[in-house]
Amino acid sequence: xxxxxxxxxxxxxxxxxxxxxxxxxxxxxxxxxxxxxxxxxxxxxxxxxxxxxxxxxxxxxxxxxxxxxxxxxxxxxxxxxxxxxxxxxxxxxxxxxxxxxxxxxxxxxxxxxxxxxxxxxxxxxxxxxxxxxxxxxxxxxxxxxxxxxxxxxxxxxxxxxxxxxxxxxxxxxxxxxxxxxxxxxxxxxxxxxxxxxxxxxxxxxxxxxxxxxxxxxxxxxxxxxxxxxxxxxxxxxxxxxxxxxxxxxxxxxxxxxxxxxxxxxxxxxxxxxxxxxxxxxxxxxxxxxxxxxxxxxxxxxxxxxxxxxxxxxxxxxxxxxxxxxxxxxxxxxxxxxxxxxxxxxxxxxxxxxxxxxxxxxxxxxxxxxxxxxxxxxxxxxxxxxxxxxxxxxxxxxxxx
Amino acid sequence: xxxxxxxxxxxxxxxxxxxxxxxxxxxxxxxxxxxxxxxxxxxxxxxxxxxxxxxxxxxxxxxxxxxxxxxxxxxxxxxxxxxxx
Amino acid sequence: xxxxxxxxxxxxxxxxxxxxxxxxxxxxxxxxxxxxxxxxxxxxxxxxxxxxxxxxxxxxxxxxxxxxxxxxxxxxxxxxxxxxxxxxxxxxxxxxxxxxxxxxxxxxxxxxxxxxxxxxxxxxxxxxxxxxxxxxxxxxxxxxxxxxxxxxxxxxxxxxxxxxxxxxxxxxxxxxxxxxxxxxxxxxxxxxxxxxxxxxxxxxxxxxxxx
Numbered sequence: 001x002x003x004x005x006x007x008x009x010x011x012x013x014x015x016x017x018x019x020x021x022x023x024x025x026x027x028x029x030x031x032x033x034x035x036x037x038x039x040x041x042x043x044x045x046x047x048x049x050x051x052x053x054x055x056x057x058x059x060x061x062x063x064x065x066x067x068x069x070x071x072x073x074x075x076x077x078x079x080x081x082x083x084x085x086x087x088x089x090x091x092x093x094x095x096x097x098x099x100x101x102x103x104x105x106x107x108x109x110x111x112x113x114x115x116x117x118x119x120x121x122x123x124x125x126x127x128x129x130x131x132x133x134x135x136x137x138x139x140x141x142x143x144x145x146x147x148x149x150x151x152x153x154x155x156x157x158x159x160x161x162x163x164x165x166x167x168x169x170x171x172x173x174x175x176x177x178x179x180x181x182x183x184x185x186x187x188x189x190x191x192x193x194x195x196x197x198x199x200x201x202x203x204x205x206x207x208x209x210x211x212x213x214x215x216x217x218x219x220x221x222x223x224x225x226x227x228x229x230x231x232x233x234x235x236x237x238x239x240x241x242x243x244x245x246x247x248x249x250x251x252x253x254x255x256x257x258x259x260x261x262x263x264x265x266x267x268x269x270x271x272x273x274x275x276x277x278x279x280x281x282x283x284x285x286x287x288x289x290x291x292x293x294x295x296x297x298x299x300x301x302x303x304x305x306x307x308x309x310x311x312x313x314x315x316x317x318x319x320x321x322x323x324x325x326x327x328x329x330x331x332x333x334x335x336x337x338x339x340x341x342x343x344x345x346x347x348x349x350x351x352x353x354x355x356x357x358x359x360x361x362x363x364x365x366x367x368x369x370x371x372x373x374x375x376x377x378x379x380x381x382x383x384x385x386x387x388x389x390x391x392x393x394x395x396x397x398x399x400x
Numbered sequence: 401x402x403x404x405x406x407x408x409x410x411x412x413x414x415x416x417x418x419x420x421x422x423x424x425x426x427x428x429x430x431x432x433x434x435x436x437x438x439x440x441x442x443x444x445x446x447x448x449x450x451x452x453x454x455x456x457x458x459x460x461x462x463x464x465x466x467x468x469x470x471x472x473x474x475x476x477x478x479x480x481x482x483x484x485x
Numbered sequence: 486x487x488x489x490x491x492x493x494x495x496x497x498x499x500x501x502x503x504x505x506x507x508x509x510x511x512x513x514x515x516x517x518x519x520x521x522x523x524x525x526x527x528x529x530x531x532x533x534x535x536x537x538x539x540x541x542x543x544x545x546x547x548x549x550x551x552x553x554x555x556x557x558x559x560x561x562x563x564x565x566x567x568x569x570x571x572x573x574x575x576x577x578x579x580x581x582x583x584x585x586x587x588x589x590x591x592x593x594x595x596x597x598x599x600x601x602x603x604x605x606x607x608x609x610x611x612x613x614x615x616x617x618x619x620x621x622x623x624x625x626x627x628x629x630x631x632x633x634x635x636x637x638x639x640x641x642x643x644x645x646x647x648x649x650x651x652x653x654x655x656x657x658x659x660x661x662x663x664x665x666x667x668x669x670x671x672x673x674x675x676x677x678x679x680x681x682x683x684x685x686x687x688x689x690x691x692x693x694x695x696x
Contacts, residue, residue: 136621137621138621157620158599158619159601166618170618173636173639177636198590201449201591201592202442202595202596203462203592252616253616253617253618254563254614254615255614256614257605258609259605260596260609276642299463388596388601389599390604391617416535416593417534420534421531442593443593445592446593449592453589
């Protein structure tokens with residue numbers, strides 16, 4: 001596919017363990033802060049054992065802050081919070097244009113369902129039904145759309161941990177094919193017992209704070225949050241005289257075709273996704289100034305992704321880091337959150353720290369960025385997101 | 401040991417849905433992973449669950465899996481050495 | 486315009502290739518039907534038994550489609566995309582997984598609580614490496630599916646796409662897969678939403694013709 005006109009990024013909003021807005025996030029990055037800590041949001045046998053990256057606002061605080069949001073699931077609250085920020089700073093009237101919302105989530109309203117569940121299981125007449133009506137993933141998107149007043153096209157994508165990047169790519173396509181003028185795209189996921197226990201059964205959760213791309217890494221920390229971009233067509237940009245933050249210059253999605261959950265050792269799927277995204281953007285590997293890695297901190301992902309990066313970029317690889325050391329792995333939201341980070345890197349000409357890195361993975365030797373660094377020339381940023389099911393996505397954002 | 405290995409073969413087939421195999425198809429020292437039965441990392445996790453449920457053995461580090469799950473024999477030896485009395 | 490060159494269907498415990506019932510088993514459980522259909526294809530792929538029902542259904546419909554269309558022989562792995570959709574996501578397996586958590590959570594079942602694992606399974610089996618996605622719609626949505634597949638095919642690297650519907654909840658199952666290509670090969674059907682709806686709604690009798 002070739003992009004007909006530029007797909008501009010007019011707004012960005014994010015909420016994660018390291019901040020409730022893009023500004024707060026930048027402040028955390030500047031100070032190399034981590035948002036990883038103990039579980040406080042729900043009861044779990046893993047409390048105090050498995051560290052997580054929680055958003056530092058309770059459901060009640062979020063509901064009050066957003067106004068009139070009682071009984072809304074945490075996933076939707078986080079999504080509304082980030083999407084509102086994105087729309088507000090875009091300065092586009094979403095009711096004026098053909099506007100869509102593409103949102104990714106993997107847990108949907110699971111957090112409220114878990115509140116309903118225990119009572120219901122013991123007695124099928126018990127449990128507040130209000131807690132399950134928003135369970136399905138699509139309902140999360142509808143709640144966000146209602147809040148933003150979007151009446152046009154809405155869709156929900158779930159391709160595991162690459163979901164949000166695919167949502168943004170879908171949005172870019174809808175604009176590229178002239179079907180929509182404005183698309184709010186990204187994703188949201190709340191921490192839940194379901195994901196915590198499930199990932200724990202896969203034995204890939206680190207009991208310490210995660211160390212992506214470090215030789216000693218031994219798993220990921222789960223996180224939560226939401227990240228959305230406002231994509232606009234060339235026409236919308238011109239008519240509104242917008243100062244946009246960057247544009248989508250390339251993206252690709254491939255399948256690793258190796259295993260249901262594990263990445264192939266040589267990272268063939270991730271290699272091909274990065275390569276095809278570059279091809280769409282018309283850029284060479286040397287043009288990329290920063291890579292926001294998928295970098296979960298598991299033995300398998302980082303070795304596989306690192307091998308693919310080393311193969312594609314060679315010895316003169318760009319600055320790269322996994323921000324999951326700060327936020328934890330936010331699953332379906334991670335691609336949206338990291339797309340916002342990528343846009344921030346372009347906007348503020350900076351790169352973000354890969355915390356807790358000490359020694360490179362011996363097989364690949366990649367050394368990530370360890371400190372926040374500003375005053376750089378950042379024109380093209382690549383963001384990687386890979387999901388279970390072999391789903392590999394890579395997206396490139398460029399400076400206007 | 402023989403009995404334990406025979407039990408293990410049945411349990412492995414059941415736990416991993418190896419419906420195309422009978423216990424006698426699995427050799428005591430046959431490799432369980434890649435080149436042998438072709439089991440993968442998720443199967444290894446199911447074997448860890450099997451050890452805990454059937455033999456009350458808690459394996460803390462999945463990185464030990466490849467050593468312990470080399471064959472039915474190495475699994476049996478590990479169970480013998482680690483089963484709570 | 487793109488072209489539908491082949492389709493397969495699983496409905497009412499019948500496995501259908503291009504409108505022709507090639508296997509059916511009414512009696513017994515859904516498991517019995519799935520195992521019987523698998524055996525009827527004479528494929529050596531032990532991993533089939535490890536899959537959840539959603540993946541097994543996708544596997545069977547895809548197997549027929551891939552074999553009869555020769556799609557893998559005609560295109561490079563990167564040129565083939567896979568776009569699926571359903572209504573019940575992974576709910577069928579979520580329930581089984583939940584049961585396992587009462588004793589000890591099963592990692593093998595947890596894996597299948599992600600809906601798009603079925604796309605991964607099909608890519609692994611057929612070495613497909615093109616773009617893939619999974620959508621959840623309230624019911625079979627020929628319009629959205631058709632539009633999205635058209636967009637995927639607008640990418641010059643993608644030459645063919647397997648798309649459709651793979652849904653299961655308990656005993657209820659409903660599968661419709663089709664192959665759409667850029668190239669118009671011998672009397673292929675046009676890739677339009679109405680055409681998809683028509684193919685999806687075709688009714689089938691049993692394997693020996695009795696309804």
